[in-house]
Amino acid sequence: MSGTPEQGSTAGDGRGPAAAGAVWGDEERLTGEVEVRQTGTKLEPRHEYTVAAGEWQNLPDAVEDDLMVINMGPQHPSTHGVLRMVLTLDGETVVDNQPVIGYLHTGIEKNLEYRPWTLGVTFVTRMDYLSPLFNELGYCLAVEKLLGIVDEVPERANAIRVALCELNRISSHMVWLATSGMELGSTTAMIFGFRERETILNLLEEVTGLRMNHAYIRPGGLSMDVPDNFAERVHKVLAHLETKINEFEDLLTANPIWIERNKGVGILTAQQCYDVGATGPILRSAGVSHDLRKAAPYCGYEQYDFDVAVTDTADAYGRYLVRIQEMRESLKIVRQAVDGLPGGPVMVADKKVAWPAQLALGPDGLGNAKDYISKIMGESMEALIHHFKIVTEGFVVPEGQVYVPVESPRGELGYHVTSNGTNKPYRVRVRDPSFIHIGTLPALTHGLLIADVIAAVASLDPVMGGVDR
Structure with missing residues (x-):
């Protein structure tokens, strides 16, 4: 007989009995018994996983x-x-x-070893792309510690760092709410989250020139000062966000579907968090009040009045509650930072670290302002040469190694930076919280249904750009 399936038969995929000359007639379809005719060999009848394979109870016991x-x-x-x-x-x-993991590997850590210290900011800001300012801050704090200039960073620069990072925290949590809502079927939450995030990104664009990957925080301070109307713009955004966070709570907190899909799902106890090193909203949802802004303050966080958001449910719903409360606390911090914004420079006075002229955006929001270019080109040939060398070659950092952690929206983001006394890092090792939290998945999802795996993974808020690096 020919190896071509006859009319009324179903061809296989090359792995089942329909391959290489199988004939599935109507009788075989109904009974689930398949006879393969090839070189005179007849196989034993077998059951197939098809809709016409008969009653499930007739399947072999081993299948169960x-x-x-x-x-x-x-x-x-x-x-x-x-x-x-x-x-x-x-x-x-x-x-x-x-x-x-590994599907988004970028080699950023390795690339840092071939770039001057300041240029490293443009790389690290692209790792966790939902909270770029925290990567910039952690890296720059580590470089400043190696240089021994932590106390020389102007107060104005630190206040602006705090304000922008807390706005970035809110925007990151907005994306989490949007994507988590979408994955659980709440398209309204998705639309609300991405819409309100735009108000923050627009403000960051006015300040830094870019919506994301800002490269705004530099070793020693900031790349440029904030616009003159910064305080007015920030207060307008804060008032808007405060009402929108209330809308989020009205939409989700008491929503029976949201509660059913999140309560008791993805449980990680405090001890499990300790075992794997989980931090951030995951640890705080398990009842542990640990926040680096309180435990190991940086950039003057000890001067701000805010509370650490904590729940004790240890599940996906608790992580939602923590993030909602964190957004409210971030609003308080930003308001305090802007209201108490001191005057003065935004970069250290050390000319071996600071660029000779202060960066400024052009009137179109792109490029550099005319005054900035004029200052570089018009002072003196020596100043121009110095500017060229510090931009292209950078500065030398003394030998040593430091570890500096910051509290990112996802938890402890740490930078272990090693210098061998040159103008480039010897090694930069990043402790990204998403990488740590991905390691909790076996425990987090054990015993869950497939549908609940989606909610459990979403509650971690992982960003793969930070995981793979």
Whole structure:
């Protein structure tokens, strides 16, 4: 007989009995028994997993004990980037979850070893792309500590750093609310979250020239001062955001569907958080009041009045409550920073670190202002040469190594920076909280249904740009 399937048969995919000359007639479809005719060999009848394969109770008993392994990702809309999870399932229940990373590897840490210290800011700001200012701040604080100029950074620069980072924290949590809502079927939350985030990105663009990846925070201070109407613009944005956060709570906090999908899902106890090093909203949702802005203040955080948001549910719903409260506390911090904004410069006076002229945006929001260019070109040839050398070659940092952590929207973001006494880093090692939290997935999702895996992963708020680096 020819190896071509006859009319009324179903061709296989090369792996099942329909391959290489299988004939599936109507009788075989109904009974689930398949006869393969090839070189005179007849196989034993077997059951097929098809809709016409008969009653499920007639399947072999061994099938009831089989586990199934499937891939979720890396191209999946609910994995917050190119994250792959290899799920072992017993029916629809997760028995094991092995995360696979590396799909977004950028080599940023290695690239830093070939760039002057200041240029490193343009690399680190692109790792966790939802909170770029925190990467800039952590890196610059580490460089400043190596240089021994932490106390020389102007108060105005520190106040602006705090204000912008807290606005960045709110915008990051807005994205989390938007994406988490979308994954659980709340398109309204998605629209609200991305819409309100725009108000913050527009403000950051006015200050830094870019909506994201700002490269605004520099070793020794800031690249430029804020606009004259900064305080007025910030207060307008704060008033707007305060009402919108209330809308978020009205939409989700008491929503029975939101509660059902998040309460009791993705539980990580305080001890489990300690075991793996989980920090941020995950640790605080387990009842631990740990926040680096309080525990190890930097940039003058000890001067600000705010509370650490804590719950004790240890689940996805608790992480939602923590992030909502954190946004409210960030509003308080920004308001205090702007109201008490001191005058003065925004860069250290050390000419070996600071650029000779202060950067400024042009009237179109792009490029450099005319006054800035005139100052560089018009002072003296010596000043121009110095400017050229410090921009292209950078400054030398004394030998040593430091570890500096900051409290990012996702938890402890740490920079371990090593200098060998040259104008480039010897090694920069980043402790990204998303990388740590991805390691909690086996414990976080064990025993959950597949649908609840989505909510559990979303509650971690991982950003794969920070995981792979």
